[in-house]
Amino acid sequence: MSKSTPAPSDTPFQKLENQLCFPIYAVSRMLTKAYQPYLQALDLTYPQYLVFMLLWEHTELTVKELGEKLLLDSGTLTPLLKRMEQKQWLSRRRDPRDERSVIISLLPAGRAMQQQACHIPQQMLEKLAMTPAKFEALRLQLQTLLTQLA
Amino acid sequence: MSKSTPAPSDTPFQKLENQLCFPIYAVSRMLTKAYQPYLQALDLTYPQYLVFMLLWEHTELTVKELGEKLLLDSGTLTPLLKRMEQKQWLSRRRDPRDERSVIISLLPAGRAMQQQACHIPQQMLEKLAMTPAKFEALRLQLQTLLTQLA
DNA sequence: ATCTGTTTAGTTGTGCACAATTAAACATTA
DNA sequence: TAATGTTTAATTGTGCACAACTAAACAGAT
Numbered sequence: 001m002s003k004s005t006p007a008p009s010d011t012p013f014q015k016l017e018n019q020l021c022f023p024i025y026a027v028s029r030m031l032t033k034a035y036q037p038y039l040q041a042l043d044l045t046y047p048q049y050l051v052f053m054l055l056w057e058h059t060e061l062t063v064k065e066l067g068e069k070l071l072l073d074s075g076t077l078t079p080l081l082k083r084m085e086q087k088q089w090l091s092r093r094r095d096p097r098d099e100r101s102v103i104i105s106l107l108p109a110g111r112a113m114q115q116q117a118c119h120i121p122q123q124m125l126e127k128l129a130m131t132p133a134k135f136e137a138l139r140l141q142l143q144t145l146l147t148q149l150a
Numbered sequence: 151m152s153k154s155t156p157a158p159s160d161t162p163f164q165k166l167e168n169q170l171c172f173p174i175y176a177v178s179r180m181l182t183k184a185y186q187p188y189l190q191a192l193d194l195t196y197p198q199y200l201v202f203m204l205l206w207e208h209t210e211l212t213v214k215e216l217g218e219k220l221l222l223d224s225g226t227l228t229p230l231l232k233r234m235e236q237k238q239w240l241s242r243r244r245d246p247r248d249e250r251s252v253i254i255s256l257l258p259a260g261r262a263m264q265q266q267a268c269h270i271p272q273q274m275l276e277k278l279a280m281t282p283a284k285f286e287a288l289r290l291q292l293q294t295l296l297t298q299l300a
Numbered sequence: 301a302t303c304t305g306t307t308t309a310g311t312t313g314t315g316c317a318c319a320a321t322t323a324a325a326c327a328t329t330a
Numbered sequence: 331t332a333a334t335g336t337t338t339a340a341t342t343g344t345g346c347a348c349a350a351c352t353a354a355a356c357a358g359a360t
Contacts, residue, residue: 179347179348182347183348186348186349212338213338213339213340214337214338214339223339224338224339224340224341225339225340225341225342227339228339228340228341229340229341244339248337248338249338250337250338250339251337251338251339252338252339252340
């Protein structure tokens with residue numbers, strides 16, 4: 001029939017909008033961009049904000065623990081944490097009981113950041129304009145997918 | 151009551167797992183990683199694969215059109231497309247009728263890539279192990295969210 | 301104590317992602 | 331057509347993200 005085209009570009013699978021990956025990839029970047037005005041006012045990047053959220057909750061965490069929670073490795077975290085250390089937001093020191101580990105601790109300037117950032121989740125929620133039910137449904141589906149992938 | 155702590159870290163909003171953004175950010179990266187074995191075999195990165203999916207469908211697109219479809223700007227696309235040009239997958243030339251635009255065209259090696267990549271969506275689908283219904287539901291929710299954000 | 305294997309961060313190199321700026325080409329209007 | 335404004339890519343600089351590798355510290359076994 002046709003001149004041997006085993007992969008027509010209009011196969012549903014092959015179209016960008018029919019895939020799951022592209023919407024997630026795009027939404028992820030757009031969401032990060034939506035945080036920008038709030039984070040920029042605090043001189044923060046989104047991954048740095050994630051580190052702060054964990055430190056506000058736990059005060060002290062090793063690089064390994066941060067990596068497990070954020071699904072990031074030391075290749076990403078080490079330079080990121082060094083930048084945050086330079087701004088006096090946190091300290092990095094070896095664990096005396098296990099010199100392999102590096103303990104990340106919140107410093108006063110980092111703790112103070114919590115008050116300035118505490119309204120961000122609310123503001124983002126408003127920006128999304130989603131019903132709590134839809135929000136929770138989507139969150140659970142992503143959680144499931146993440147478990148499947150991680 | 152308490153000594154003025156307006157932002158307790160255990161406020162539901164402030165916890166990582168109660169946010170929408172982190173799961174999306176994490177799923178996005180894990181999904182890209184799940185593509186890795188298939189893409190690496192073709193010497194492709196995920197954003198390059200996205201460019202290919204569009205070119206397989208349209209053969210020719212300007213940088214502006216690619217940017218609109220992928221939600222990426224020239225700061226990202228120009229170097230990415232230059233790398234793809236070096237591998238002879240596509241060509242970059244100014245539009246003679248409007249010298250501002252750059253037309254990206256598929257070259258033979260780029261077209262040949264389609265046959266090698268055409269099984270990737272299927273394989274990814276199997277990896278996700280989702281029912282078609284859940285897949286479609288999640289896709290639609292993300293599409294809605296993307297419209298809200300973009 | 302020594303050897304072996306594992307764990308933990310750090311380092312190096314590549315490739316996005318994006319804000320901000322630049323410059324050329326085009327469009328519009330005076 | 332000259333002046334002004336807009337559009338389009340490219341450039342520059344910063345910060346992730348990750349694969350691959352290195353090196354030090356620890357654990358467990360002889």
